[in-house]
Amino acid sequence: MIQIDALPAFNDNYIWLLQDNASKRCAVVDPGDAAPVQAWLQRNPEWQLSDILITHHHADHTGGVEQLKRQTGATVYGPANEKIPARDVALSDNDHLTVLGLAFVVHAVPGHTLGHIAFYHDDPRQPLLFSGDTLFAAGCGRLFEGTPEQMHHSLGRLGALPDSTLVYCAHEYTLSNLRFAVAVEPENPDVTGRFEEVTRLREQNRITLPSNLALERRTNPFLRVSIDAVKQKADERTGTDNASPAAVFAALRAWKDKF
Numbered sequence: 001m002i003q004i005d006a007l008p009a010f011n012d013n014y015i016w017l018l019q020d021n022a023s024k025r026c027a028v029v030d031p032g033d034a035a036p037v038q039a040w041l042q043r044n045p046e047w048q049l050s051d052i053l054i055t056h057h058h059a060d061h062t063g064g065v066e067q068l069k070r071q072t073g074a075t076v077y078g079p080a081n082e083k084i085p086a087r088d089v090a091l092s093d094n095d096h097l098t099v100l101g102l103a104f105v106v107h108a109v110p111g112h113t114l115g116h117i118a119f120y121h122d123d124p125r126q127p128l129l130f131s132g133d134t135l136f137a138a139g140c141g142r143l144f145e146g147t148p149e150q151m152h153h154s155l156g157r158l159g160a161l162p163d164s165t166l167v168y169c170a171h172e173y174t175l176s177n178l179r180f181a182v183a184v185e186p187e188n189p190d191v192t193g194r195f196e197e198v199t200r201l202r203e204q205n206r207i208t209l210p211s212n213l214a215l216e217r218r219t220n221p222f223l224r225v226s227i228d229a230v231k232q233k234a235d236e237r238t239g240t241d242n243a244s245p246a247a248v249f250a251a252l253r254a255w256k257d258k259f
């Protein structure tokens, strides 16, 4: 059994900490800052950091890698197509890796950055997805390097994973994402209900993650670009007929950038 906890970093990042209680080994995903991980290891001195997983090159995901690697000798996995500090294993689409006994397959998901990868643990009992800054709870990452078409395709891949897949993304953006989702689909009770629930959680300063793919398909506008009501809203915004789902996606993403 692997336990997964969030180590908060900076304003709104989460460093995911995977713990294998049997071996007392642990792994982290996207340690943008070494300090929260070091503090946890200090509080839990019997534990060994064995693996570091990186989704993309941005500093808020990689800033702690070199220090943690130096201190612990952990193996660093990261995307082959990006410059990742201290990377030991360069990963490309469909590559397989095993971390703490969990088998992961790599999904290349360009858009936020061109080399961005996601880590998927394909276990029918409990599938897990570490989606970095690609699929957020009720949202998606900004397009810093890729095109809307690339991101739409990437989200299509992640959006096709099983309903029960737990989604561990790298930021606490859920509330602001849902504010936008309500603007896109004011009549969708799943969206308004989730907005109210997440509002309550954030009022108590509680985490809104992990999400799951069934919930994302019901409430994340960027996974709902084929829904009539979503296309209609996109068309209203652009004053044009967004004839393809990719065009609807592009219109939503551009709208969200200024929302």
Ligand code: ZN
Residues within 6 Å of the ligand: 056, 058, 061, 112, 133
């Ligand atoms: Zn990023």
Ligand code: FE
Residues within 6 Å of the ligand: 058, 060, 061, 133, 170, 171
């Ligand atoms: Fe980020």
